[in-house]
Amino acid sequence: MAETRRLRLALVTGNKHKLREAQEILSPYGIDLYMAGPEKIEIQADSLSKIAMVAARHAWESLGKPLIVDDSGLFIEALNGFPGPYSRYVYDTLGVDGILKLLEGEENRHACFKTAVALVLPPLEMVFEGKTCGTITTRPKGSSGFGFDPIFVPEGCSRTYAEMTVSEKNKVSHRAKAMKTLGSFIKSMF
């Protein structure tokens, strides 16, 4: 893809960390992101893909420009998938400490971070998914990233997401996997 044919996509979010992570991944695919903030409607559903697509269609109605919406969640096996699609709300209310308290005495620390990225680029509407599994630590470590990053160690790693730089996290993260699939798809289209 020639530099002159770069695609500009709005990322509908108020989260600068998400923007930074996504921009670094998508840039080599010829995609430039900018943050757009129309009111984001999120439905209550078990499926991140459904939440992301409903939000993306809603954002399209007010923005009218090609856009993506990222919806992510941490699914903890011993907690029946909690906090899942409600990870942001749970982070804001219970925080990292609440999750650790719920897992006190629990041997099964397995969890997966998942992302669904919905793309609206009419007439196209698509969702790209990414998943990274790992374990929940017994105490928070690191200060980069956001949300539950300080208590999640991806499989095959010895550090939490919050102990990694953006570039390191982007080599293994759920969001990176979803964004790379999106990037490859877009690159193949142009």
Next chain:
Amino acid sequence: MAETRRLRLALVTGNKHKLREAQEILSPYGIDLYMAGPEKIEIQADSLSKIAMVAARHAWESLGKPLIVDDSGLFIEALNGFPGPYSRYVYDTLGVDGILKLLEGEENRHACFKTAVALVLPPLEMVFEGKTCGTITTRPKGSSGFGFDPIFVPEGCSRTYAEMTVSEKNKVSHRAKAMKTLGSFIKSMF
């Protein structure tokens, strides 16, 4: 209101307990409920009223008949309002035990149950609210009701919601307060 002028309203829910509680309250106001199950869209928001109204408008689009939607939640002070609007999801994943674990060692057991009932009776669109505060027990008691009823004791009572009959619960409950306000309003209109 004469018996011949009773109003039929759909209650959009899959929860028979909600139907039973609401029917008992609304019957004296000349309102007959029936359960209707179009797909219920719930948005993620801090406001029960907003969630209920968006769900009610969406249900109206597919049902096309006068209807109400009840959205309720348990707001626990020491947990910054958690589980709030996501009480159903939290009940399904963490259950009563999860809430009790989060409150272990916590002296502040204050909590409020809240309900918002959205009415769509074109051209009317209104929301009626109800709130009952009380305390979270240290262990579950009783088996009637549903959700977090076994761990909530309303102010001025010595028993949990789950230790009460439907009629007893309807004397003090958040849902009853919202439904009675709705009932009074409808009765005043006809």
